[in-house]
Amino acid sequence: MKKYVSTEMNPEIKLKINGLTYKLRVTPEKTLIDVLRDQLGLIGTKKGCNEGNGGAWTVLIDGLPMCSCLLLAVGLQNNEITTIEGSKMDEDIQIIQKAFVEVGAIQCGFCSPGMILSTKGLLDKNPNPSVYEIKEAFSGNICRCTGYKKIIKAIQTASFQINEKKSL
Numbered sequence: 498m499k500k501y502v503s504t505e506m507n508p509e510i511k512l513k514i515n516g517l518t519y520k521l522r523v524t525p526e527k528t529l530i531d532v533l534r535d536q537l538g539l540i541g542t543k544k545g546c547n548e549g550n551g552g553a554w555t556v557l558i559d560g561l562p563m564c565s566c567l568l569l570a571v572g573l574q575n576n577e578i579t580t581i582e583g584s585k586m587d588e589d590i591q592i593i594q595k596a597f598v599e600v601g602a603i604q605c606g607f608c609s610p611g612m613i614l615s616t617k618g619l620l621d622k623n624p625n626p627s628v629y630e631i632k633e634a635f636s637g638n639i640c641r642c643t644g645y646k647k648i649i650k651a652i653q654t655a656s657f658q659i660n661e662k663k664s665l
């Protein structure tokens with residue numbers, strides 16, 4: 498038998514995403530990734546296994562890379578959420594995106610939003626990461642086509658360019 502959930506029964510919540518406040522009704526079990534993709538049309542965040550593996554689901558919560566498929570949307574009303582669509586407002590994310598394109602670290606692009614936001618999270622915490630630190634930070638981010646050498650190169654390039662910009 499089909500079950501129907503009345504949207505009137507669902508709580509109205511407010512989510513701050515990419516600097517905008519969205520008011521919406523969600524069922525309590527809705528994950529952030531489903532709200533982003535299905536209710537708000539922010540499809541840059543990619544859904545993979547839906548179990549927290551792979552890293553394509555990465556968003557920034559208060560600047561920290563987190564798994565949008567394991568977080569409940571109702572619990573995020575006091576947080577700043579950044580998705581890849583927020584890159585329009587963040588110069589560092591734009592530099593990172595450019596670096597990925599310039600060194601050829603993007604092929605099919607499925608992993609790229611997660612890689613780019615994970616890079617932002619890493620460089621905010623550690624502006625000059627070593628290769629070891631990059632590998633450690635990205636151990637949960639899987640890319641099936643580009644190969645990791647170019648991704649590491651892109652992160653190093655972005656690190657250099659962001660540091661240079663800050664020193665001006």
Ligand code: FES
Nearest residue numbers: 604605608640641
């Ligand atoms: S570019 Fe295709 S999975 Fe990474």
